[in-house]
Amino acid sequence: MNQVKFYASMLVGTFIIALSFTLLQSPNQIASGGLTGASLVLSSIFNVPSATILLVTTLLLLVICCYFLGMNTILKSVIGSLLIPFFVYLTSGLHPLTDDPLLASIFGGLGVGVGLGIVFRVGGNTGGFTLIAQILHKIKSVKYSTSIIFMDAIVMIAGGLIFSPEKALYALVGAFVTRKTMEFIQGKNKGSQVAYIISSKVYEKRITESVLNGLDRGLTKITGAGGYTNSERVIMMTVLDQSKVKDLRLVVQEIDPQAFIILCDATEVIGEGFTPSFRSSSSKMLVS
Known part of the structure; x- marks a missing residue:
């Protein structure tokens, strides 16, 4: 039953992500980070369909990760990594839902957040920048969060340069909505x-x-x-x-x-890096 739940969640989650990208983000040039956002930027530069770039970069990334991390490490990433470009290709002919970039950034971010939340809740992942972060952590001991934030920032800045600064701002809105939605779905x-x-x-x-x-x-x-x-x-x-x-x-x-x-x-953690103790809080109040 757990295996059925895992694969069903992976299918549903990645399909929602691909649908949000195809119907909202891609036609409105909203590059909100991730490998999908990077494929959108590269698609505009090389005049190649996003689905093709996404598939090629995903396969290349899996080969590189297999070399650096080993096959056992990336097995869980293979499913999510390949399902997204497959669904993007499958839905590429659908008509966009809107040509309003603000609506596209909000609802596209919402859809991606829901999809990622569903995938992460069952312990899956969608590969992409997560795999690159794993490589950087192994080679240079770079934190996962630092790597992903840095790569997402590069994608959004590149989107602003290729498309327009306004589109970069919309992408930032989309990334924010994605994060908040994902945290809500995961119960963070x-x-x-x-x-x-x-x-x-x-x-x-x-x-x-x-x-x-x-x-x-x-x-x-x-x-x-x-x-x-x-x-x-x-x-x-x-x-x-x-x-x-x-x-x-x-x-x-x-x-x-x-x-x-x-x-x-x-339910409550008191100490350095978490909720301050009552004594510390009182001392600060008295000092101030």
């Missing part, structure tokens, strides 16, 4: 989460460095032993915002595909 307004990562001692150092440096989160280690094998295990506990849960999954599964990750809701 629920607060922080406690993550327990259970792995072997072999991967302890790499997971620790990735969480501390890649995700910029603190980590507490607890030593344990497997109940069946009695082999030594390390339990790493970290508290992180909902928006970083997906990044944590990618980081841990890339290093140790057999690791257990247990996520629990944290």
Whole structure:
């Protein structure tokens, strides 16, 4: 049943993303980041259909990622990566819903956000810039969020130069709507989460460095032993915002595909980087 839910969500989510791109963003030249936005910019430069560029760049990216990350790491990305260009090609002949760029940016961003939210809720991903971020993290230890924000910014700036500065502003509106919609679908307004990562001692150092440096989160280690094998295990506990849960999954599964990750809701977190303590708040009020 879980497999059926996963594949059904991947199909529905990627189809909504492709439909939003074909009917709203592409005809109105709204390049709101991502590989779809990049394909729109490149399509205008080389006068080649976006669907063709999207498919070629996706295949090229998968080959490159296979070399740097290995086949096992990118298996979950293959489905989403290929479904989007397939659906974009399938829907490319449909008539645009509007020629108003503001409406296209808002509702296009809404559609993409819904699609991404559906995909991310079942632990899937759509490849694209996420794969590039994984490569950069492995080679140069660049944070996932930093890489994606930087690449999205390049796409929007390029869209502003190729199309018009006004279109870049519309793209920014679309990106904002996408993010907020995606967070709502994923339930990211629920607060922080406690993550327990259970792995072997072999991967302890790499997971620790990735969480501390890649995700910029603190980590507490607890030593344990497997109940069946009695082999030594390390339990790493970290508290992180909902928006970083997906990044944590990618980081841990890339290093140790057999690791257990247990996520629990944290109703309140007091300390550095989270809600300040009552004493700290009172002190600040007295000082001011």
